[in-house]
Amino acid sequence: MTDELSRAFAALADPTRRDIVARLAGADASVGELAEPYGMSVQAVSKHLKVLGAAGLVSRSRDAQRRPCHLEAEVFDLMTTWIERYRRQAQERFVRLDAVLAEMGEQDEPYDESRPRQEGAAS
Amino acid sequence: MTDELSRAFAALADPTRRDIVARLAGADASVGELAEPYGMSVQAVSKHLKVLGAAGLVSRSRDAQRRPCHLEAEVFDLMTTWIERYRRQAQERFVRLDAVLAEMGEQDEPYDESRPRQEGAAS
């Protein structure tokens, strides 16, 4: 749990925290406001917010006694970038596999069983 | 940790598991192959794969003794959809705030201090 990406994913792994994020996307809110809908103490929500804050997903400011929470979009970009990168890569490989299979149907080469079909193993 | 989205985010919250996903995006692999680079027992990697499997991120098949792991793209879509929805919403709100501030600068109404500027507080 050292890096930012791990903290971000871990933060969103909790349904309560995802709900908090969903509500903060609509409007900034104080801890008390956020805590109301859940059958949960304010301290527990405060803990959740600390997790979200450590992940860089929300920031806090000061307004008298209140500490309003604000959603930060930046880290969300980090996550989508990471996910999309590998999703696309996997999908491309899937398409390529289709092509290979189609080619194998046309090719005279009749499927060499002894060849251990290694496809660019990671270095 | 009941729903699929929670399992998916939790699965990617671990650097080892993200690395496994990254390598599986390049090519399918067996448990033994995946375990090699890490200073970790094969059983530990097997556990990680069980987590990724429960999250629907990887599937297993059978090839003699080997149980090759294959990346599934579907759940990745689920995550990006979720993230993008709220990221966009937050960003729109940010833009709208800018518009409101600009409007306040042009308006004749001279910033009423007594009005407690509530911005659509959640019901």
Added chain:
DNA sequence: CCCGTTGTCAACCATTTGGTTGCATGACGC
């Protein structure tokens, strides 16, 4: 100046997680 409101900190507890080791099982090669 004291009080209520708002939120954090600390201690505590149950559950989950991420690793270990040891053992069982299943599919080959001989």
Added chain:
DNA sequence: GCGTCATGCAACCAAATGGTTGACAACGGG
């Protein structure tokens, strides 16, 4: 059939998580 390699399963352990309660700090209003 037997040894062996690749996995899976169970028991165990340390550390993190998600909740509780109680005490305390900061701020604004009477």
